[in-house]
Amino acid sequence: MNKLFCLVCSMLLFAGQVYAKEPLAVKVDVLAKTSKSWNGSALPAYAEGVAEVTILRIAIPPGLKLPLHKHPVINAGVMLKGELTVTTKKGQVLHLRAGEPIVEVVDTWHYGKNEGKETAELIVFYAGVQGMPITVKATEGN
Structure with missing residues (x-):
């Protein structure tokens, strides 16, 4: 029993020495850094008021088309x-795939459609103001 215990301890110490030689490092990948939305429009100045950040995890089933809408606040996400x-309502198109970032259009009518075979899932961060909606759905005439 003692020999087995000593063998296990020696293996753990050796393993610890091997792993300790590998430096720990943080890896940072910049996915997006811009002052423009995906269609090239300049992002507006931040709205005045009490800041309110909203983070949404959005799942869109295959074949689903979202209603026409716009965002009055700056938002960005990752697929x-x-x-x-x-x-966009003007016909500008962005094809977004897993791992890609999006800096969304602001105050521009648009919709999303999942044309793939699996659920599209993204995380979106909205930089808003308390009391201001982050999404406005179109009504007839928009």
Whole structure:
């Protein structure tokens, strides 16, 4: 029993020495850094008021088309899985795939559609103001 215990301890010490030689480092990948949305429009100045950050995890089933809408606040996200096609009312198109960032259009009518075979999933961060909606759905005439 003692020999087995000593053998296990020696193996753990050796393993610790091997792993201790590998330096620990933080890896940072900049996914987006811009003052423009995906369609090239300049982002507006931040709204006045009490800041309110909203973070949403959005899942869009295959074949689903979101209603026409716009965002009155700056927002950006990362596609976690699947794919999504975003189209503005003027016909500008963005094809978004897993791992890709999006800096969304602001005050521009658009919709998203999942044309893939799996659920599209993304995390979106909205830099808003208390009391201001982050999304406005279109009504007839928009």
